[in-house]
Amino acid sequence: MTEAIRVVVTGAAGQIAYSLLYMIARGEVFGKDQPLILHLLDIPPMAGVLEGVVMELADCALPLLQEVIPTTDPKVAFKDVSAAFLVGAMPRKEGMERKDLLSANVKIFKVQGQALNEFAKKDVKVLVVGNPANTNALVCANYAPSIPKENFSAMTRLDQNRATSQIAAKLGVPIAAVSNIIIWGNHSSTQYPDAGQGKVFINDVWKSVTEVLNDTSFLQGPFIDIVQKRGAAVIASRKMSSAMSAAKSACDHMHDWWNGTAPGKFVSMGVFSDGSYGTPKDVVFSFPVEIKNKQWKIVQGLTIDGFSKSKLDITGNELREERDEALSVLESN
Numbered sequence: 001m002t003e004a005i006r007v008v009v010t011g012a013a014g015q016i017a018y019s020l021l022y023m024i025a026r027g028e029v030f031g032k033d034q035p036l037i038l039h040l041l042d043i044p045p046m047a048g049v050l051e052g053v054v055m056e057l058a059d060c061a062l063p064l065l066q067e068v069i070p071t072t073d074p075k076v077a078f079k080d081v082s083a084a085f086l087v088g089a090m091p092r093k094e095g096m097e098r099k100d101l102l103s104a105n106v107k108i109f110k111v112q113g114q115a116l117n118e119f120a121k122k123d124v125k126v127l128v129v130g131n132p133a134n135t136n137a138l139v140c141a142n143y144a145p146s147i148p149k150e151n152f153s154a155m156t157r158l159d160q161n162r163a164t165s166q167i168a169a170k171l172g173v174p175i176a177a178v179s180n181i182i183i184w185g186n187h188s189s190t191q192y193p194d195a196g197q198g199k200v201f202i203n204d205v206w207k208s209v210t211e212v213l214n215d216t217s218f219l220q221g222p223f224i225d226i227v228q229k230r231g232a233a234v235i236a237s238r239k240m241s242s243a244m245s246a247a248k249s250a251c252d253h254m255h256d257w258w259n260g261t262a263p264g265k266f267v268s269m270g271v272f273s274d275g276s277y278g279t280p281k282d283v284v285f286s287f288p289v290e291i292k293n294k295q296w297k298i299v300q301g302l303t304i305d306g307f308s309k310s311k312l313d314i315t316g317n318e319l320r321e322e323r324d325e326a327l328s329v330l331e332s333n
């Protein structure tokens, strides 16, 4: 039988984790033959809630789940893990931008970077979900120098899923008929959702989304706006931020990282920028990537017109500002 892998989920008593843990433990990320030991980290005031989550996981009677280790100690949580879902962080409330969470959340990612550095496997794959996700991933990686920077990523898959869903609805096709919609930049309201490379499967052939839709004013206007503001729209309606869709997207992100992408297909991930497409280096920027053998590669050679370039500049500048603010918060502590 395949040996179990250890997977940590932080913020395990919170609302995203409540959906995420079930999806992981069912085998939707690492495969239906991969046994799991789940490490659940939360803070001491949530220890009681965590116990309830452990009871529910047991009551799900999931064949792949060998053991569940609830803890409030990062040393225990990160010990020997192969994959880390860093969800635990404060969520925003109505009227806030995600970067308003920076001063409260960035310290969490310093501590967890240090714990990953010391206790996790060196090939651990780290997905940062907690906001502001890109800058938290940057901080986490900086405090884990013994783990390659390529092993840290931030989640923009929810934005990709939102964008893909909007395009499918506009074209009146099933979601699976739309591919290669890109999210560039920050998981924030400056992100650039780009359907320019998108493909749609119609009458047994893959065609260009822009050609089939033939509606530049939609693609450069309401489409971008809806996706950029979707998180805020969910908060305005639910009074809590997205959770079910965030959990599903975290699974999609880690699934593709673990298993690879199909030829010709790409997905968006916040990864360390190497300056591709004129973006700032040394920020965690969302790019289209292709994945093979658990290694992502930024898709190269895509056409960036003047409109796209201006959008990439705006979101790149915001990431630079967030990086500088994060550094000053960490220096003053």
Ligand SMILES: NC(=O)C1=CN([C@@H]2O[C@H](COP(=O)(O)OP(=O)(O)OC[C@H]3O[C@@H](n4cnc5c(N)ncnc54)[C@H](O)[C@@H]3O)[C@@H](O)[C@H]2O)C=CC1
Binding pocket: 010, 011, 012, 013, 014, 015, 016, 017, 041, 042, 043, 046, 087, 088, 089, 090, 091, 092, 108, 128, 129, 130, 131, 133, 155, 156, 157, 158, 159, 187, 241, 242, 243, 246
């Ligand atoms: N990247 C993305 O696309 C998305 C990111 N998010 C972000 O995910 C984060 C979590 O959201 P929810 O689950 O809705 O929040 P929540 O408030 O329901 O749960 C967060 C959990 O994290 C725990 N926590 C706080 N500090 C911690 C620490 N140092 N170590 C371990 N656990 C800690 C809290 O006690 C709580 O149980 C938020 O920052 C939210 O903004 C949410 C949706 C999408």
Ligand SMILES: O=C([O-])CC(=O)C(=O)O
Binding pocket: 091, 092, 098, 131, 158, 230, 231, 232, 234, 235, 241, 242
């Ligand atoms: O909007 C928020 O604060 C939560 C989030 O990141 C999202 O739903 O994309």
